[in-house]
Amino acid sequence: MCGVRQKNMASYLKTTKELLVFLGKSLFSVLKALIFTFIPKPRKNVAGETVLITGSGSGLGRLLALQFARLGSVLVLWDVNTEANEETCRMAQEAGAMKVRAYTCDCSQKEEVYKVADQVKKEVGDVSILINNAGIVTGKKFLDCPDELMEKSFNVNFKAHLWTYKAFLPTMIANNHGHLVCISSSAGLVGVNGLADYCASKFAAVGFAESMFVETFAQKQKGIKTTIVCPFFIKTGMFEGCTTSSPTLLPILEPEYVVRKIIDAILQEQLYLYMPKFLYLVMFLKSVLPVKTGLLIADYVGAFNVMDGFTGQKKKT
Incomplete structure (x- = not known):
């Protein structure tokens, strides 16, 4: 009987100790987050880091490349458009890139991703910052969208993330050093009228990036960081013709502003970045409000009609 009591007491003490440690760590993490809300976290140095950017031939990808060039990073630029990508390469060199290829x-072709990844490893070396930025949008209602276009959306917007992680994450794990950046969208957080396939692919990208963050954390790979970026529409031409009836709450974002925020998030190792900040409130309200109330708010801010004027990226002649 005495042995049973001692065993129960030992179990109780162990449970109490684990609870106190958990509460202490939780309190510390909350206080740390509050402190960094008012005092910016120290920015890490990415000089000499090898940064791979997909979709670097234009838009955000090109602007990100130029910013990392100014920070002294080694750049690896991937794009399906050879001419546009070579132009980004030239601009990055002029911006002071330490080395650029x-x-x-x-990125929609798995075999091609693996083949080019092998080239990068042989010719440049280990990639330490991977930015999955490449994306496409069909802009068609679900029943009007051909199957092959929906499949292409998934291949570029989501599946490419799987293949690039498979190609470059093992070395990051071996080195316990790396940063995985997912450029998703506000359409990866809430459904949007007229963007069913795009939303699905971007939701998938966010879910994958989150789960890989949890997986690396659970495996105690503290040197591997994750940043998930979800912006509203950006003036890059990709969503040409789209409008907002609430520019104060949901403005069409300037590319330079978005890139500046992304760079800051990466350098401060921020997990989530939503733009504009109204999206943080949207996510909270989505969790707590009745569905009908949420739909009324969406209607009020014009969320149902943002795709009405969509024309998409104009092809250069």
Whole structure:
């Protein structure tokens, strides 16, 4: 009987100790988050880091490349458009890139991703910052969208993330050093009228990036960081013709502003970045409000009609 009591007491003490440690760590993490809300976290140095950016031939990808060039990073540029990507390469060199290499790669093709990844490893070395930025949008209602276009959306917007992680994450794990950046969308957080396939692919990208963050954390890979970026529409031409009826709450974002925020998030190792900040409130309200109330708010801010004027990226002649 005495042995049973001692065993129960030992179990109780162990449970109490684990609870106190948990509460202490939780309190510390909350206080740390509050402190960094008012005092910016120290920015890490990415000089000499090898940064791979998909979709670097234009838009955000090109602007990100130029910013990392100014920070002294080694750049690996991937795009399906060889000419545009070579132009980004030239601009990055002029911006002061330590070293830059451009590769033609169709990220929708798994075999091509693996093939070009092997080239990068042989010719440049280990990638330490991986930015999955490449994306496409069909802009068609679900029943009007051909199957092949929906499949292409998934291949570029989501599946490419799987293949690039498979290609470059093992070395990051071996080195316990790396940063995985997912450029998703506000359409990866809430459904949007007229963007069913795009939303699905971007939701998938967010879910994958989150789960890989949890997986690396559970495996105690503290040197591997994750940043998940979800912006509203950006003036890059990709969503040409789209409008907002609430520019104060949901403005069409300037690319330079978005890139500046992304760079800051990466350098401060921030997990989530939503733009504009109204999206943080949207996510909270989505969790607590009745569905009908949420739909009324969406209607009020014009969320149902943002795709009405969509024309998409104009092809250069």
